[in-house]
Amino acid sequence: MRRRTFTATASIGAAAAAAAVAAGTLPAWARDNEGPSGADTYAWKNAVINGGGFVPGIVFNETEPNLIYARTDIGGCYRWQEDSRTWKPLLDWVGRDKWGWSGVVSMAADPVETDRVYAAVGTYTIDWDPNNGAVLYSDDKGETWGIAELPFKQGGNMPGRGMGERLAVNPADNAELYLGAPSGNGLWRSKDYGRTWAAVENFPNPGNFVVDPNNPTLADNQGVIWIDFDQIGGKIYVGVADPADPLYVSEDGGATWTAVPGAAEALGNADGNRTFPSQSAVDNTNGYLYMVTSYDPGPYNGAPASGNGGKIVRLATQTGEWTDITPAYNPRGVIPGFGGITVDRQNPGTLMAATRNNWWPDEILYRSTDSGATWSLSWDYAEGQDRHDRFDMDSSGSPWLSWNGEDQGPAYAVKHGWMIDALAIDPHDSGRIMWGTGATIWGTEDLTQWDSQGELIGEENGQRVALPVEKFTVGVRAEGVEECATLDLAALGGTLVSAVGDVGGFVHTDLDRAEPMIDTGWSTGTSVDFAQAKPDIVVGTGNVHGNEKGHVGVSTDRGKTWKNAARLEGVPGDGHGGTVAITADGSTILWSPSGTEVTPVYSTDLGETWNPVQGLPAGAKIRSDRVKASVLYSFSGGTFYRSTDGGKTFTDTGATGLPAAAVEDFRAVPGRKNHVWLAGRGDEKEGIGGGMWRSKDGGVTWKQITKFETAESVGFGKAAKSSGYPAVYTSAVIDGKAAIYRSIDGGTRWRRINDDDHQWAWSGSAITGDPQIYGRVYLTTNGRGIIYGDITD
Structure with missing residues (x-):
């Protein structure tokens, strides 16, 4: 038996942090202060859904x-x-x-x-x-x-x-x-x-x-x-x-x-x-x-x-x-x-x-x-x-x-x-x-x-x-009860799109208001994306029941209305949502179904027809470069792939040293061509530790950020300075402490931004910053809905 006590670890001010470092009392995960903004404290709220799970x-x-x-x-x-x-x-x-x-x-x-x-x-x-x-x-x-x-x-x-x-x-x-x-x-x-x-x-x-x-x-x-x-x-x-x-x-x-x-x-x-x-x-x-x-x-x-x-x-x-x-x-x-x-x-x-x-x-x-x-x-x-x-x-x-x-x-x-x-x-x-x-x-x-x-x-x-x-x-009578298991998020700026377990997904234009469900027929939404240069074009995929509707949904009006893409032969209903990506200019959608032998496909007509992608195995995860429309990325089994022809073909970049089976997430950086970050838990069999890797050349070479023991996710938001690198967010482990971390200098220094009162059990398997509001971060949870945090000082 032990007594639970709470301390606000994320609110250490800059002067207090410096004194604590000198005295050797600051936790290791907090020692690399971001600088003046490292003193930020956060307020945490839910994007309102109201319910979404079993109340027994x-x-x-x-x-x-x-x-x-x-x-x-x-x-x-x-x-x-x-x-x-x-x-x-x-x-x-x-x-x-x-x-x-x-x-x-x-x-x-x-x-x-x-x-x-x-x-x-x-x-x-x-x-x-x-x-x-x-x-x-x-x-x-x-x-x-x-x-x-x-x-x-x-x-x-x-x-x-x-x-x-x-x-x-x-x-x-x-x-x-x-x-x-x-x-x-x-x-x-x-x-x-x-x-x-x-x-x-x-x-x-x-x-x-x-x-x-x-x-x-x-x-x-x-x-x-x-x-x-x-x-x-x-x-x-x-x-x-x-x-x-x-x-x-x-x-x-x-x-x-x-x-x-x-x-x-x-x-x-x-x-x-x-x-x-x-x-x-x-x-x-x-x-x-x-x-x-x-x-x-x-x-x-x-x-x-x-x-x-x-x-x-x-x-x-x-x-x-x-x-x-x-x-x-x-x-x-x-x-x-x-x-x-x-x-x-x-x-x-x-x-x-x-x-x-x-x-x-x-x-x-x-x-x-x-x-x-x-x-x-x-x-x-x-x-x-x-x-x-x-x-x-x-x-x-x-x-x-x-x-x-x-x-x-x-x-x-x-x-x-x-x-x-x-x-x-x-x-x-x-x-x-x-x-x-x-x-x-x-x-x-x-x-x-x-x-x-x-x-x-x-x-x-x-x-x-x-x-x-x-x-x-x-x-x-469920106002305040937020218990959805959220699987993916896309922050467009003023609009938040989510893929959600059991209830499909939502498009929030007001975080304080419950919204109707995305009208795609998903039993569970699994992945969402948007065209970086044309954010009115939004795509998502999810598990569907039966064989009537396609897994992929497409919106051309920023999520107000949706149309199901064509079904894909060989991919039955009752699951198989997988991941979806769309090129930066919105010209091509790529979809990688899960749990089947069907390899990824692409569409150049907003999902009316599908064509097989060349060079990728079934189940490979796919992301798009956020700047260059012809470039997309994929990862599977320790191999990192890149396409330079809009997703029609992919080739192995030759990268080595990435974990084969435990990569949780990888994302491309808005406003930075060829910048890709990858988060994983490591691979004991391969002798590869977990953590975070980043590439500045489209996935050819990678640098491991050794600070992290494991990482669940990575996402990006508005930079602290107009000319700065986008803020980087992750749910990761440093010195044994699983928490939500932020870097504003491209990953050199990190700051924990949540505290022990706000951990939400298993959280942040997908994470993204807001492109318009510096410091705002959205994260998924496994049963506490969509959490977001804002800087309060």
Whole structure:
């Protein structure tokens, strides 16, 4: 266990830096000061997208109004700010050495001392994440954190990440916390506010359920999945991923544990089914423990091939009586499974649940005001599949949520969501609900209007007919949550173009405004570029589903509108976006698909037709010279190539000493003909260290900048002086410190420009400066969206 403290290392002034150098106390990575501008401090913000990833948990503090937390699977956790109705990120201090701690598998808010909050972190239980998990504890609502490292991994981005909550504070003794562990590690407990942890040795069942034992990413035991407290009888309930024995209880404060009789039968597992209770909720007024079940942990699946895969069951905590309260009706015909469940603390007997993977036409929210005896639906069909809804969806906070689609009958472009595991009614306000999806957070403060609407559908002459309903509005509540995984960036000056995982990409002309999605059909954008001399011409590529649209998109109006290039024979959909480049004058587009045997191609008619490039292997990365239109560059397997005929043919420059397999990025320098920089991690087999290389002769000869041990990326922005070299930016490692660095003198001296409060886990795999604003830098993250920084002094 260790305490996290923060120091602002990037704000060392010039005089202080000189004194520190003389005293030998300045960190090695900061010793080569850029000069007077080396004292720059930075302010960091997000280019606004609002959402963009899975929000598997939303936690309201039970006793303090407006204190709300949200967790994401790879992008940290957030605290709600009621005054601005935005979320504040709480884990930006996580650095690359512990990048897995940006995956938050569970959160718990202390109902007694409400400044206390806890987060169970760790992204993968498999070896993708080299580190074990931890429980982070905070005494100031997440402003600062202490760290209790655990002897096992946790799975913030693994199957089952929406179940839970796995972490819970005992309301009868708030110094005591419980943690449900995956991978057969059982139930853990802390008795000192999360500072130290130990296994509950007498807990009898660590779980046994795996999704698919033959798939390494699906073969992990889901383990102990939630903890809940019956405050009437003082019992502690624990849900376990074991269909035969899914529920345990302690009636003596955790000293002993027994299986709850009838649980497997209540969940429908007596005949060999494999459902288990993925979430729970307690009504401490009426004495009920509610559980929802699904066929597997989710978040993607949820039903067996035969159809129904989920139930809602109710346990009377004082009598032990089980009741199946599963809704009897679903417009789709079957209920594939359930995700989230929540109770209304202000109105005992009122509860809601969400279907899981009711993919078409939409998910359904169910609501009961009589402890599950009867249910009403968020939408339903009248005769002829004419859909009617209780509320309208307002996506103006994130206009991309339509995915550039249109309503198709009952399948709306803007949906209730999918993967709805996070579902929470505000315990202090029955009118407020929030739910998380695979892309955003939805919410309303008018939820109670639901109960005055009556039925959506009635019957007339034997037909189902719609009844008049005064609808309320559900809107985006994800402002401030930025969790996209960004893959590439292009800064045109006043316009920022991005390639983004899962949601394609965006064109920002106002960094403070969420924009519609680039209309190319990309499932994931992988690469973007623009013509340096004609920046209205923008190109991008990405993975596409199916075989209807081409991978490459082209815009001739600075990203306002897009047209898909022609498909390329031999490159199927479902991936293969690769990299794209365009010559400085915009006359030729080059595209190198990924993951195929197809070699790069070029087009001289903005993607109407493609021709094979000569001299390059499949999968080679391609960049254009930023000055000379006839020159382009490529790298593959340790060989650097150049074209001098606009990309038709490439030849090996003969360069040696470059790492063969670990080059992360290379870019050409704006305003400097034949200047190319290359960033890499090195190659131990070849005996080549990582770092940065630069060439001033088009890639024939290279000089290694030995200061860097490894480098992820390189990019360029406006020079500090009108006649100076463009500012160079990189995400790299110096003396073991992974950070964001800048040089304003062509790479002789470097300055770290971020600080320990702003690290964003794995960040900067693509980076670029702004061509018009000196000092501004944009960087990608793996789950915290697009970050940009500006000099503040």
